[in-house]
Amino acid sequence: MFKVLLYVVCSILVIFMSIGVYKDINTQLKILKENDRENWISTSGYVERLNLIETPSTHPDPIIREVFPNNKCEILYTFKYHKKLIFGKEIGLDTLHQKNDMLQSDIFDKLEIGSKVEIYFNPNNPMESVLIKEDINYRSGIRAARKLSFIFLMLVVMILFYRDSKIPIIHRIKIIS
Secondary structure, eight states, X not given: OHHHHHHHXXXXXXXXXXXXXXXXXXXXXXXXXXXTGGGOEEEEEXXXXXXXXXXXXXXXXXXXXXXXXEEEEEEEEEEEETTEEEEEOOOBSOHHHXXXXXXXXXXXXXXXXXXXXXXXXXXXXXXXXXXXXXOOOHHHHHHHHHHHHHHHHHXXXXXHHHHHHTSOGGGGOOOOO
16 A cells, blocks of 8 residues: 555656756747847847836735835847948847846846946847846756655655565565574
8 A cells, every 4th residue: 555655756757857857958948049149140239328227026015015026127228230320229038037036137237327248149130139148047957956856756665565565475585594
């Protein structure tokens, strides 16, 4: 009975962990495929406008709302491509990662109006441009690796218990000399 319960629990854990790994990896691959960043070109440009907009948090606790506002860094930068002046306002391609208030504040603190910055843009559509090219959230990759390790461990446990159950009963008799 114990072995059956162990198989069921391990199987359920492996299934749910596999779903989590799939979601983590699929999210990051989707960001890469949608934007085809491998072919984007790097150039230099200038920060034209920079604002940090602080809005109150939507948290129900008034103290938390006051201490942790929602920050949004609004930026406008320019660069030249084929003698055309192009404007951009995107920080990076990973929009989920950009909602981090600390990241928005850090960007605002690091840059100044007139700063020369490196800009990455899509040569097929120069209106698509960003300041951060490699902004994938690597934590989800680390999470996926941990889940894969756990899945491997569960499979090893299941194999060892299965193998043990296949040993004939006669060989389980231990002779003490």
